[in-house]
Amino acid sequence: MAERLSQGTFRDRTGVRVIDCDVHNNVPSIEVLYPYLSDYWRDYLIERGVTSLEPNFYPRGVPLSARPGSEPPSGGPPGSDLDVLRQQLLDPWEVQYAILNCIYGVHLVHNEYWAAAMARAVNDWQLAEWLEKEPRLRASIVVPTRNPQLAAEEIDRLGDHPGFVQVLLMVRSEMPLGRRHYWPIYEAAERHGLVVGIHAGGSPGNPITPVGWPSHYIEDYVSIAQAFQTQVVSLVSEGVFAKFPRLRVVLIEGGFTWLPSLMWRLDKNWKGLRREVPWVDRLPSEIIHEHVRLTIQPVDEPPNPEHLLQTIEQLGSDDILLFSTDYPHWHFDDAEGALPVTLAPDLEKKILVENARALYGF
Amino acid sequence: MAERLSQGTFRDRTGVRVIDCDVHNNVPSIEVLYPYLSDYWRDYLIERGVTSLEPNFYPRGVPLSARPGSEPPSGGPPGSDLDVLRQQLLDPWEVQYAILNCIYGVHLVHNEYWAAAMARAVNDWQLAEWLEKEPRLRASIVVPTRNPQLAAEEIDRLGDHPGFVQVLLMVRSEMPLGRRHYWPIYEAAERHGLVVGIHAGGSPGNPITPVGWPSHYIEDYVSIAQAFQTQVVSLVSEGVFAKFPRLRVVLIEGGFTWLPSLMWRLDKNWKGLRREVPWVDRLPSEIIHEHVRLTIQPVDEPPNPEHLLQTIEQLGSDDILLFSTDYPHWHFDDAEGALPVTLAPDLEKKILVENARALYGF
Numbered sequence: 001m002a003e004r005l006s007q008g009t010f011r012d013r014t015g016v017r018v019i020d021c022d023v024h025n026n027v028p029s030i031e032v033l034y035p036y037l038s039d040y041w042r043d044y045l046i047e048r049g050v051t052s053l054e055p056n057f058y059p060r061g062v063p064l065s066a067r068p069g070s071e072p073p074s075g076g077p078p079g080s081d082l083d084v085l086r087q088q089l090l091d092p093w094e095v096q097y098a099i100l101n102c103i104y105g106v107h108l109v110h111n112e113y114w115a116a117a118m119a120r121a122v123n124d125w126q127l128a129e130w131l132e133k134e135p136r137l138r139a140s141i142v143v144p145t146r147n148p149q150l151a152a153e154e155i156d157r158l159g160d161h162p163g164f165v166q167v168l169l170m171v172r173s174e175m176p177l178g179r180r181h182y183w184p185i186y187e188a189a190e191r192h193g194l195v196v197g198i199h200a201g202g203s204p205g206n207p208i209t210p211v212g213w214p215s216h217y218i219e220d221y222v223s224i225a226q227a228f229q230t231q232v233v234s235l236v237s238e239g240v241f242a243k244f245p246r247l248r249v250v251l252i253e254g255g256f257t258w259l260p261s262l263m264w265r266l267d268k269n270w271k272g273l274r275r276e277v278p279w280v281d282r283l284p285s286e287i288i289h290e291h292v293r294l295t296i297q298p299v300d301e302p303p304n305p306e307h308l309l310q311t312i313e314q315l316g317s318d319d320i321l322l323f324s325t326d327y328p329h330w331h332f333d334d335a336e337g338a339l340p341v342t343l344a345p346d347l348e349k350k351i352l353v354e355n356a357r358a359l360y361g362f
Numbered sequence: 363m364a365e366r367l368s369q370g371t372f373r374d375r376t377g378v379r380v381i382d383c384d385v386h387n388n389v390p391s392i393e394v395l396y397p398y399l400s401d402y403w404r405d406y407l408i409e410r411g412v413t414s415l416e417p418n419f420y421p422r423g424v425p426l427s428a429r430p431g432s433e434p435p436s437g438g439p440p441g442s443d444l445d446v447l448r449q450q451l452l453d454p455w456e457v458q459y460a461i462l463n464c465i466y467g468v469h470l471v472h473n474e475y476w477a478a479a480m481a482r483a484v485n486d487w488q489l490a491e492w493l494e495k496e497p498r499l500r501a502s503i504v505v506p507t508r509n510p511q512l513a514a515e516e517i518d519r520l521g522d523h524p525g526f527v528q529v530l531l532m533v534r535s536e537m538p539l540g541r542r543h544y545w546p547i548y549e550a551a552e553r554h555g556l557v558v559g560i561h562a563g564g565s566p567g568n569p570i571t572p573v574g575w576p577s578h579y580i581e582d583y584v585s586i587a588q589a590f591q592t593q594v595v596s597l598v599s600e601g602v603f604a605k606f607p608r609l610r611v612v613l614i615e616g617g618f619t620w621l622p623s624l625m626w627r628l629d630k631n632w633k634g635l636r637r638e639v640p641w642v643d644r645l646p647s648e649i650i651h652e653h654v655r656l657t658i659q660p661v662d663e664p665p666n667p668e669h670l671l672q673t674i675e676q677l678g679s680d681d682i683l684l685f686s687t688d689y690p691h692w693h694f695d696d697a698e699g700a701l702p703v704t705l706a707p708d709l710e711k712k713i714l715v716e717n718a719r720a721l722y723g724f
Contacts, residue, residue, distance in 0.1 A: 175574040176581070209592040210570050210585065212537040218635040219538070219592075219599050222628050223572065226588040230571040230581075237581050257626060260669065261619035265662035266584050273580040300627035302676065307622065310672045314664070 016349065017096035019356035022199075022252050022295045022324035023089065025130055025139075027054070027104040027122065028076030032129075036121035041114065053105035053118065055201070067330030078328035082133060089327045090136050096353065097362060098327075099166060099197075100139040101252060102126060107145055107170045107202050115144035119154055123164075131163035138360070140168035140197050146204075148181060152188035159192030165360045166195040170202025171227045171254060178231070178238030190244045195359060198231055200224050200253040225300070228254035229262050232292060236266065239279035241291045248359055249292050253326055256294040257302075260314035263288060289317045293359055295324035296351065299340040308341045321351045322359070378711065379458035381718035384561075384614050384657045384686035385451065387492055387501075389416070389466040389484065390438030394491075398483035403476065415467035415480065417563070429692030440690035444495060451689045452498050458715065459724060460689075461528060461559075462501040463614060464488060469507055469532045469564050477506035481516055485526075493525035500722065502530035502559050508566075510543060514550035521554025527722045528557040532564025533589045533616060540593070540600030552606045557721060560593055562586050562615040587662070590616035591624050594654060598628065601641035603653045610721055611654050615688055618656040619664075622676035625650060651679045655721055657686035658713065661702040670703050683713045684721070 011017055027033060030052050034042050044050075054077060070088060072081030079085070089095060102122055109115040119142045126139045141164050143151035151167075158164050167189045175181060177198065189196050201224075207213045209223050228251050241247060263285040270277075270284050280287070302308055312321070325338065339348065356362070373379055389395060392414050396404050406412075416439060432450060434443030441447070451457060464484055471477040481504045488501045503526050505513035513529075520526050529551045537543060539560065551558050563586075569575045571585050590613050603609060625647040632639075632646050642649070664670055674683070687700065701710065718724070 171573075173573045176571060176576050177573070179577065206572065206574050207568065208572050209538060209596075210568065210572055210589045211533075211535045211539070211592050211596075212568050214538050214592070214596055214599070215541065216599050216635075216638050218628075218631055218639060219595050221631050221635065222595050222624070223592055225623075225627060226591055227572045229588055230573050230576070230585055233581050233584050234571075234573075234576055237576070237578050255623070255627060257623035258620060260664065261587075261617070261623065261662055261673070262584070264619060264664045264669075265587060265617060266580075267665075268660075268663060269580055269583050273578075273583065276578050277580060298630075300623055301630060302622065302626045303629075307626075307672075307676050310669075310676070311623070314669050314672070 011094050016353045017094045018323055018352045019362065020089070020093070020095050020098040020325050020327070021250065021322040021356050022297065023085070023098040023100055023327045024079045024329065025085070025100045025102050025126065026077050026079035027102070027125065028074070028080035033118070033121040033125055036124040037117060041117040044114065053108060055103065055105040055108060066328040070328035082130060085327070086134070089325065090134070093325070095136055097136055097138055097356070099360070100126065100130060100137055101168055101197060101199055102140065102142055103170075103199060103201055104142070106142050110146065112144055112147035112150060115146060116150040116154065119144050123154065123158055127161070127163060137163070138165045139163055140166040141194070142168055143185065145169055146174060148184040152184040155185070155188035155192060155194065159188065159194055164194065166197045166250070169196060169198050171198050171200055171224065171231055172202030172204060172206070172208060173231070174204040174206065176230060176234035176238070178234030178236070178240050180238070183240070183243065186240055186244045186247050190247050193361065195248050195250055197250045197252050198228070225255050225258050229258060232262060232288065233266060236280060236284045236287050237277050239277065241287050242279040242281070247291060250322065250359070251292065251294045252324070253295060253297065255298065255300045256296065256315070256321060257300045257308070257311045259294065260311060260316070263316070285316060289320065293320050293322050293355065295322045296339070297324045297326045301340050305341045312343070318347050318350050319355055319358070322356050323352045373456045378715040379456045380685055380714045381724065382451070382455070382457050382460040382687050382689070383612065383684040383718050384659065385447070385460040385462055385689045386441045386691065387447070387462045387464050387488065388439050388441035389464070389487070390436070390442035395480070395483040395487055398486040399479060403479040406476070415470060417465065417467040417470060428690040432690035444492060447689070448496070451687065452496070455687070457498055459498055459500055459718070461722070462488065462492060462499055463530055463559060463561055464502065464504055465561060465563055466504070468504050472508065474506055474509035474512060477508060478512040478516065481506050485516065485520055489523070489525060499525070500527045501525055502528040503556070504530055505547065507531055508536060510546040514546040517547065517550035517554060517556065521550065521556055526556065528559045528612070531558060531560050533560050533562055533586065533593055533613075534564030534566060534568070534570060535593070536566040536568065538592060538596035538600070540596030540598070540602050542600070545602070545605065548602055548606045548609050552609050555723065557610045557612055559612045559614050560590070587617050587620050591620060594624060594650065595628060598642060598646045598649050599639050601639065603649050604641040604643070609653060612684065612721070613654065613656045614686070615657060615659065617660065617662045618658065618677070618683060619662045619670070619673045621656065622673060622678070625678070647678060651682065655682050655684050655717065657684045658701070659686045659688045663702050667703045674705070680709050680712050681717055681720070684718050685714045
């Protein structure tokens with residue numbers, strides 16, 4: 001087994017402070033959003049008895065759930081307290097920047113106007129309670145994905161604020177994310193120089209596999225990598241990156257070891273079928289290398305670390321992996337496990353900080 | 363680029379004659395099935411004006427379609443003439459055995475009784491027109507997949523005939539193939555010592571990606587690898603191989619380079635979630651190594667052959683790949699391209715013949 005890093009040594013070793021590209025801030029209770037909602041929507045929540053949109057991403061007692069101690073003393077869910085975040089992540093890890101991805105269940109709301117109101121409230125809450133209080137934080141704009149026009153309006157409202165660096169979509173979407181339906185989102189993101197982050201999760205009602213509904217959570221969890229595969233193929237095939245050449249997409253919490261095989265399959269078949277997608281005017285893998293990034297946690301780690309090094313090399317680019325902890329999800333005990341394998345120093349530095357810096361323009 | 367084999371040298375080199383695990387025989391016209399249908403179903407076809415169930419797998423002019431010259435002089439579709447098969451494949455390649463997978467569109471029929479009648483007719487036609495005329499051929503039993511009880515009856519009817527060595531399912535199924543719904547098929551296959559082959563294709567009506575319908579054929583073609591991924595996860599997670607310990611499954615025409623990443627992801631998450639699937643009592647990768655096989659054509663071939671060798675090694679077993687030509691589909695010009703890379707002689711021999719011999723009991 002390769003030698004691994006010890007906690008606190010990232011800075012000693014690389015001379016840089018890490019950028020964490022996937023940190024989850026969580027709405028402690030729906031009431032904290034009331035000040036950011038209009039009377040109409042506040043009354044709507046109260047009259048309908050909506051007490052939470054928490055999607056239960058951190059069920060208690062599940063081994064892959066939140067890091068121990070991440071529940072704040074105040075009693076909110078993991079990730080809902082800035083001080084705890086500072087104590088558990090920002091300070092000990094000497095984090096330079098952390099990108100907040102608030103996956104509170106705005107994406108679960110099918111009423112487009114209600115979703116837009118909730119997204120707006122969550123974003124204003126992020127601004128007041130996180131970004132303005134902690135200079136190491138940056139955040140993703142939550143949007144009402146089912147209505148791309150309303151999503152674009154929300155992006156336009158906040159997109160020039162330096163605290164927001166990304167637009168957040170969920171990988172389990174209503175239709176493949178390359179579809180023209182979603183282009184207003186990409187157009188707005190590009191207009192404001194924002195990255196589009198696609199995060200694990202989402203539940204629009206579609207069966208979560210290409211052959212219908214499975215039975216078990218393990219099938220759900222494993223198969224989400226396939227949703228990411230579909231989105232990559234869709235974004236490339238529909239010509240999103242031809243239409244929006246400055247757009248960058250980050251795939252968050254979906255693994256990366258599946259990407260080499262997918263690029264081989266896509267490149268090969270593009271050679272035979274490219275006439276139907278003339279906007280794909282070069283190898284899909286080249287487009288992916290230019291436009292797509294992936295966070296590293298959780299790693300689909302093979303038993304043999306050599307195989308992981310092979311897979312990283314097969315990605316064909318040192319520029320596409322981004323360091324992430326997925327806090328308060330926590331897929332490792334300490335910094336030792338944060339990078340799954342010992343990498344060449346240049347590549348390690350790119351993953352820990354330089355790739356994120358280039359992507360987000362820090 | 364590694365040195366490749368030349369046509370006709372498989373036998374010289376390995377001392378064995380190759381076993382081709384994916385050859386498609388095709389129904390030349392629906393009328394040839396009339397002698398194998400009851401009056402009731404023959405009248406039904408005629409009265410409804412059903413002139414073909416050909417699923418157009420070999421559209422003319424598509425670069426990845428059938429091998430040139432595979433259309434018989436008689437005018438039927440590629441794969442519909444035994445003499446042409448002998449001339450193009452069995453003789454020049456010195457094939458020891460070829461497994462026929464007839465993908466005529468029985469799986470497209472939603473009426474379960476009609477599908478059962480068509481499956482029966484196709485199987486009797488295979489028996490009379492292919493198996494009894496050519497000793498190098500073996501065939502898969504076509505079944506009405508939507509009704510597993512009727513499928514099991516068809517398997518029981520033919521399962522002890524030495525010409526039939528496999529039951530054929532399509533990877534795009536109505537629900538994940540591990541579901542208990544399908545267990546009568548596996549029970550019958552195991553009872554008769556038959557392999558279950560899962561082939562690319564199928565169209566039960568489900569969206570073909572986990573996020574709905576894509577727009578282009580390239581998305582369809584690339585994403586079918588994800589359907590195979592889902593089926594592997596489903597078969598393992600639902601406990602099919604615990605219930606039917608002698609069952610073997612072959613994944614046909616779905617590639618294999620995605621399997622290492624999937625096994626890593628599945629193994630890792632099984633460690634955290636195995637309490638919900640207690641019948642999965644060891645690493646999923648061990649179960650896959652024992653029960654799952656994959657045909658090699660078409661290969662999702664990387665530009666760097668070294669990466670393909672790495673991937674084959676990452677499979678973690680020399681026993682799971684099976685040689686196939688996918689005739690009259692044809693993903694290579696000649697035997698030079700039939701194996702995508704130069705392999706160690708022992709592994710090559712396993713892929714060309716020994717793995718298939720062990721699987722099918724030749």
